[in-house]
Amino acid sequence: ASDIFDLAGMTFNINSPKQLGNVLFEELKLPKSKTNASGGYSTSVDVLEKLKMYPIVDKILYYRTVSKLYSTYAQGLLSAISSDGRIHSKFKQTVTATGRISSTDPNLQNIPIRTEIGRKIRKAFIPEEGFTIVSGDYSQIELRILAHIAQDKNMIKAFLDNEDIHTSTAAKVFSIPLQEVTKEQRYAAKAVNFGIIYGISDYSLSQDINVSVKNAGKYIKDYLEHYSGVKEYMERIVKTAIENGYVKTIYGRRRYLPELSSPKHSVREFGKRVALNAPIQGSAADIMKIAMIKVYNELKTKKLKSRLILQVHDELVIETSIDEIEEVKSILLHNMRDSFELSVPLEIDLSQQNSLLKG
């Protein structure tokens, strides 16, 4: 903080976006860009990332990272430890619009993993004596569901051939052999793959991967030419959503979309993105819930000591007795893999470690 005050030539509350915005954009006259809803200067990561070359901005980003980790995680999680030495989160079944479960008091579904300093938090979650942590992760479940729902021949083939889907997408979009795909091309293809799931626009993709809106538009166009089944799905799902007023998952659970009849264009566009995403995210949630029930029941029926302790949307975590590691891995593998039959296989990544931190 003192470094930041030195560079600013004054003291202020770094945690106040309002004060911070004034210091950066009025006092120091940095190039201003976005404003937030209340008319102030936005100081969000994506704005500050572009001003990283200013030492003060770089220090502010670091300050933000550390203070978030300290207040929400270091401090917050310590105060959540109960008398048995454990943290007992609450899982809610009826909160999300898509069918995912959520976690509160505290939220254990957003424990840091991205940054090195954040991973230190994860490392602090350890099993009791005689136990270890075994996890099973669905690999690319949402794209596999997209391939299945859209019945897209090219995407289904990529998964059947067990290709890296982002590399495979890059090869198709850039019309080059798999082996010649560069890191940058794979990164762009990955952003398009995720964007498609969320209901993409050329503008948001351009922001995401830092290319012009025009180029982003070309990527999307090329993508949909190679995945024509996806293109047809996008058109079909929006049409049926408007006709029915809802969309549904592979298990038939509905999400109603009143947004589609809003007088406001932006709200209707939001409704279309949701129409696209809800069947995908919701079906993944359905599949995971089926798997969870089966895993829980099998652990119970076999009277194993190991127990299911966490679900993070595409991942199940089991605190596993060390004499049950292989059996638990097998239980996770077959129950997660066989919980639903898609047109593509469901791949599961298994891991075992001595904390919530993998590797």
Place this chain on the structure above:
DNA sequence: GCATGATCC
């Protein structure tokens, strides 16, 4: 109690 901005999938 709302807005902003952080964390995760």
Place this chain on the structure above:
DNA sequence: CATGTCGATCATGCA
């Protein structure tokens, strides 16, 4: 023409 990727929870500032 305006808009700006899904779904969540939590801490902090501030009216």
